[in-house]
Amino acid sequence: MPKGGTVAxxxxxxxxxxVTENRRQPPTTLLGPGDDAAVVEAADGRVVASTDVLVEGVHFRLDWSTPEQVGRKAVAVNLADIAAMGAFPTSVLVGLACPAETDAGLVKRITEGMWAEASGAGAGLVGGDVVQADQLVLSITALGDLRGRPPVTRSGARPGDIVAVHGRLGWAAAGLAVLHRGFRSPVTVANAQRYPEPDYAAGPAAAVAGATAMIDVSDGLLADLGHIAEQSEVGIDVRTDLLEVSRRLVDVGTALGADPLHWVLTGGEDHALAAAFPPFADLPEGWRRIGAVTMPDSGLTVDGKPYAGETGWEHWRRPQ
Amino acid sequence: MPKGGTVAxxxxxxxxxxVTENRRQPPTTLLGPGDDAAVVEAADGRVVASTDVLVEGVHFRLDWSTPEQVGRKAVAVNLADIAAMGAFPTSVLVGLACPAETDAGLVKRITEGMWAEASGAGAGLVGGDVVQADQLVLSITALGDLRGRPPVTRSGARPGDIVAVHGRLGWAAAGLAVLHRGFRSPVTVANAQRYPEPDYAAGPAAAVAGATAMIDVSDGLLADLGHIAEQSEVGIDVRTDLLEVSRRLVDVGTALGADPLHWVLTGGEDHALAAAFPPFADLPEGWRRIGAVTMPDSGLTVDGKPYAGETGWEHWRRPQ
Incomplete structure (x- = not known):
């Protein structure tokens, strides 16, 4: 029996x-938790909204991650979707399902992580629901504000555009490989799997710089660029000589007998951003060119050739 | 193996x-499903948002309800929260977790019901996530628009106000009793448990009429009026001679040896609306006076006396 009592x-x-008492809400929270619904400012007359569901044993493991890390991850994957539209996060709603005998302290620690991640992004945790289920399931909805700019969709890339990324690639996949083998280090690599650290400001910065298409890299770089290519009806070529393969990933790859470039090209869950920019755009700080948008019939290529392996992670088809 | 294939x-x-192809979105859907996030109109510069999670075996049973009814219910309980703020529903986001071997046809039928309920309320299904879990879990977030009016919270009721309700009370509880005994009729009573039929327009109509506080009756009339009493720091007295106890509920009560008035006072899940109005307000169509707001020290009473039984349903403390 948990010392702090069970959820039931x-x-x-x-x-x-x-979970909600004594929390500081941002000014965009006009009415916070405790009523039938929250009221959030949507100053520009539109609201950006995204939902992601995370399931224990599928999207996170409590023997690998602390409850706080799980909470951070659940919120971060959603806020990254808001940033990928070029919007600023304003608020988060949390649906939490868990067994009745769950330690209430565990749930509080998960929500601590959620609050930390949301606050860091300028968003408030404005509402939610806590219900009973056989398994721990976290369902997050994030809302955001475009501040007068059009959303950056997946469908606006044009041949000749620069393809660029912001944030780390392949680290979460390397971390997964490390944790799966039962290792806990290198800690920076393992932590990359435990929770992503998106730079939410990079999304709106790309929008200001004229990004023509953008996506949150959640399924893997090639898979997600494939979504842009499909929805923009263009080809995309990635240049491996422009990809950053960190020394740390090379070391882990050597130790585990894995190809670190494969992690960079196909690993999901880092929640970097990938975008297309007009040919002569000045890339905002932190964005790195990695390729170009090509003609539709070229398809998705790596160094001009189709990629031989699996391009990424589709939820229902993953091998494990 | 299901004929239409599994979700996996x-x-x-x-x-x-x-689930999303060939669906007609309302004009408020500026960018629908298929991108990192949806963009929804929030014309008045604010957005109302609410999340509810429904779990198979806890909030619905597929041996009692059709998949379409389950989908309708999941959306309805959320849209009712939007209406209870005095707002108009604009959109719905759906998180769906289910086992890999789930019949894809079942999921499509659930989302048919979701679309039907959302469309009927003028809202679009604008986004979502489908993930793998041991159990079917539906997490819905609904968004709404206040159209320039202040939200009607739970905290504005004042002594002397009229207390009124809109919609049926006790029917879902009677339906639960019927279904628990293994009966399938009376169908209207059983269906009241399978899915609520909120009149979403009744919420904004109450706001226009000057409602000082409002709540969606999801936990039971007394429990939910108790939330208004607590958050408004008032007492509330319910007059049983003003409550409608339908002949149908009396018949079911007689057949099952249960008190139909207890269902009316404490049954949840009908998603009627309860509200306080100023003393001389003209109640909008369909709203019925059932009591009065009293002084704080009077507490919550029925015919002037504290209610003897359980006042309603708290999720983690329900008997089953």
Missing amino acids: ELGEFGLIRA | ELGEFGLIRA
């Missing part, structure tokens, strides 16, 4: 109180 | 396509 003992209302 | 066979992207 604390009860729905007790738990919601514990 | 169809794959994440195939399933999302099947």
